[in-house]
Amino acid sequence: MSPPILSVENLVVAYGRVEAVRGVSFHADAGSLVTLVGANGAGKTSILNAIAGLVRPRSGHVRYAGKDVTRRAAHRLVSDGLVQVPEGRLILGTLTVEENLQLGGWQRRSTQAASIEEMYQRFPLLAERRALVAGALSGGEQQMLAIARALVALPTVLLMDEPSMGLAPKVVDEVFRVIAQIRASGTTVVLVEQNARRALRAADYGYVLETGQVAHEGPASELLTDPRVVEAYLGLE
Amino acid sequence: MSGFLDSYASTITFMALTGVFAYSFYAVLMAGQLSLAQAGLASAAAFTSSLVVPAEPLFGVIPRLVVGIAVGMTVGAALAFLLGLPVMRLRGVFLAIATLAFGEVVRILLINQSWTGGAEGLSFPKLVGIPQAWLALAVVAYWFWRLGGSRLGRALAAIREDELAAKAMGIDVTRHRMMSFVTSGAVAGLYGVLLAHFVRFADPNAFGFSTAVEGLVTAVVGGTALFIGPLLGSVFLTALPELQRAIGVEAGWIRPFVSGLMLLLVILFLPGGLAALIPHRPGRVGHPDALPDLPPLPAAGTPIASLRAIRKDYGGVHAVHDVDLDIAASEIVGLIGPNGAGKTTLINIVSGLVPPTSGEGTVVGIPVGSGVPAHRIALAGVSRTFQQIKLFDRLSALDNVLVGAHRVSRPTLLRRLILLPSARRDERLALAQAFAQLTRVGLADRARQAAGDLPYGDQRRLEIARALAAHPTLLILDEPAAGMNHVEAHRLSVLIRGLADDGVTILLIEHNVRMVLETCTRVVVLDFGEVIAAGDPATVARDPRVVEAYLGAEDDGAESA
Numbered sequence: 174m175s176p177p178i179l180s181v182e183n184l185v186v187a188y189g190r191v192e193a194v195r196g197v198s199f200h201a202d203a204g205s206l207v208t209l210v211g212a213n214g215a216g217k218t219s220i221l222n223a224i225a226g227l228v229r230p231r232s233g234h235v236r237y238a239g240k241d242v243t244r245r246a247a248h249r250l251v252s253d254g255l256v257q258v259p260e261g262r263l264i265l266g267t268l269t270v271e272e273n274l275q276l277g278g279w280q281r282r283s284t285q286a287a288s289i290e291e292m293y294q295r296f297p298l299l300a301e302r303r304a305l306v307a308g309a310l311s312g313g314e315q316q317m318l319a320i321a322r323a324l325v326a327l328p329t330v331l332l333m334d335e336p337s338m339g340l341a342p343k344v345v346d347e348v349f350r351v352i353a354q355i356r357a358s359g360t361t362v363v364l365v366e367q368n369a370r371r372a373l374r375a376a377d378y379g380y381v382l383e384t385g386q387v388a389h390e391g392p393a394s395e396l397l398t399d400p401r402v403v404e405a406y407l408g409l410e
Numbered sequence: 411m412s413g414f415l416d417s418y419a420s421t422i423t424f425m426a427l428t429g430v431f432a433y434s435f436y437a438v439l440m441a442g443q444l445s446l447a448q449a450g451l452a453s454a455a456a457f458t459s460s461l462v463v464p465a466e467p468l469f470g471v472i473p474r475l476v477v478g479i480a481v482g483m484t485v486g487a488a489l490a491f492l493l494g495l496p497v498m499r500l501r502g503v504f505l506a507i508a509t510l511a512f513g514e515v516v517r518i519l520l521i522n523q524s525w526t527g528g529a530e531g532l533s534f535p536k537l538v539g540i541p542q543a544w545l546a547l548a549v550v551a552y553w554f555w556r557l558g559g560s561r562l563g564r565a566l567a568a569i570r571e572d573e574l575a576a577k578a579m580g581i582d583v584t585r586h587r588m589m590s591f592v593t594s595g596a597v598a599g600l601y602g603v604l605l606a607h608f609v610r611f612a613d614p615n616a617f618g619f620s621t622a623v624e625g626l627v628t629a630v631v632g633g634t635a636l637f638i639g640p641l642l643g644s645v646f647l648t649a650l651p652e653l654q655r656a657i658g659v660e661a662g663w664i665r666p667f668v669s670g671l672m673l674l675l676v677i678l679f680l681p682g683g684l685a686a687l688i689p690h691r692p693g694r695v696g697h698p699d700a701l702p703d704l705p706p707l708p709a710a711g712t713p714i715a716s717l718r719a720i721r722k723d724y725g726g727v728h729a730v731h732d733v734d735l736d737i738a739a740s741e742i743v744g745l746i747g748p749n750g751a752g753k754t755t756l757i758n759i760v761s762g763l764v765p766p767t768s769g770e771g772t773v774v775g776i777p778v779g780s781g782v783p784a785h786r787i788a789l790a791g792v793s794r795t796f797q798q799i800k801l802f803d804r805l806s807a808l809d810n811v812l813v814g815a816h817r818v819s820r821p822t823l824l825r826r827l828i829l830l831p832s833a834r835r836d837e838r839l840a841l842a843q844a845f846a847q848l849t850r851v852g853l854a855d856r857a858r859q860a861a862g863d864l865p866y867g868d869q870r871r872l873e874i875a876r877a878l879a880a881h882p883t884l885l886i887l888d889e890p891a892a893g894m895n896h897v898e899a900h901r902l903s904v905l906i907r908g909l910a911d912d913g914v915t916i917l918l919i920e921h922n923v924r925m926v927l928e929t930c931t932r933v934v935v936l937d938f939g940e941v942i943a944a945g946d947p948a949t950v951a952r953d954p955r956v957v958e959a960y961l962g963a964e965d966d967g968a969e970s971a
Binding site (some may be wrong): 188191193211212213214218220236260261311312313314335338339340341342343344345346356367368369370405406 | 745747748749750797798859863864865866867868889892893894895896897898921923959960961962
């Protein structure tokens, strides 16, 4: 078996004296969809930010495509194919939809135009609104734009932080359909979600985080029925 | 000792004067405003004082300098007020440019007047030495020390962090910004008078752009988040060249070079200024011995809000279209609908942030769209959280909630200035009220952490605590469960129902449908700005139009695997 495309070993992230991530290890095989679930403050976003080079881990290692990329600068990771869809979408509200997408392809000049066209075909709504400032889009449209912007960077591994947050149930369905498509196209996805049930249903493998550590892990289908996980994170049906 | 004082008298006096000037910048920076008018204000004050300082003590008892200071501070404050009237609507760099232009206008005006001596300048009597300068600095520093922990000081810090959120807590942002502006003018006036009567000579060119920048740099190097900052900045920047001379560094380029280098190091490595070096004393979180007496909330069933045919157009788009909405006391009304359905616009109308295009109604007795500013509606009892979290990031969790208690606490600055125990008592009451709200949402152990450092879900809860601290009649929650998992959302639901039992009326926007159904007593569904369904939660959830427009095939709550 080939080594995992992304692996995280004993990652520790601290803000001042507070340790948000306390020795987390996990990995994602190429082409798989791995999800990190857990309560607020469990450290999920900190882990993604550390992988993406946005915060400097106190210790531990991040290996991507066979290389140690632990302290690699965020913009270099993007050109290596490790791309993040940030929590809260963070689209550039005063720029147009098209400009947002162009910035997504900042480091992919040769394929940028073709990728943007592809995104317009995949998300016809964005094509309709290409000249509109992104801030005028509804929440669901902004999330689609954030995802499309990341895809223009041609990710090998896509880190998605709470893509369903603040979206109407119908739009959440749409987001998860898009995630399934991305995964079907061969991109590895690391998904952080509060909507643990939906995330585990979509994922191959799951890690349950508790106060900065991995409390449970296993194939997603098993976690979905694990009484400890159901009780603490999924709630009763 | 006296030998030391004699040889360094000038430096030591300048140290105090620079400190006073830096406080005039601190006064506006603490409210998040960058003004550069202070040099012009100081100049106007200094030259005006030359007209009024008598040759002998006034009535034989009032010292000459006191007359000059009183007049100078009044002139500085009055000019700042007049300048503030037109420029107070500006922010950031625009405010800086406008105030800078004002300073230039003052300089050019004064230089063309005969009574100022024009470019030749004017002689002043020598009335200021070390004692006068340091006494003035001590008084100014004392003022800002007592301001720091007062209700007014917290309101200014809140405005610096987020104006909109401050408004939603009932703080009159315009008035408070003007107050900090006028304070700055008075302190700048004090500086102008002191300086002129120390150096005994001044011409209008001495109060130019570089003077303003020096004052700004002193304040920023010292730190703008703690009252001691300007004092530290002044001591540091004034003493640095003298220290170099004392240890034998040759004059010439090297001294300004070293000073510049030190300045650069402070700016690079101490973003909070020198004051950040002072160990932060964790303030006492006294056990809430007594909560303030708060007025009772309206009895269940009392009408709280009633809207008729409310409409809001944004350039041809009907964000909200002929909406009727009634809310009675102790109800938990859920407002759901697709993204872009107009939910946030509607609650912005209810909380007074946005006027409706047409329609009428009342919210907590205030007519909708009557131009009553948002902070007045907040003071009347409407509190809210925001979809995009708007906390005061650099303030502690507890201080955030203390700002929330603005509505139910009393002003304390004046009593704090004369150290009245009753001010202490009121502060403790506000603290108890704030701490009780933190406990209510389960964040008591996070009280000392900066709000910006909390995880997302805790920030949501902190916003709720801050809104609750105002003892609201109507609490509006805009997607409070975003970023929470099912179990946390359930806990939030229990909290919200508990609030309604305590008599708080709640308007809840939320996409977590299960939570809405479990929490609300009534649900209103918006789509394309119109109400498409309303009624008890179970019925609404089965309504085919709601399923079509909002829920979609796979409901978040319903298992389908």
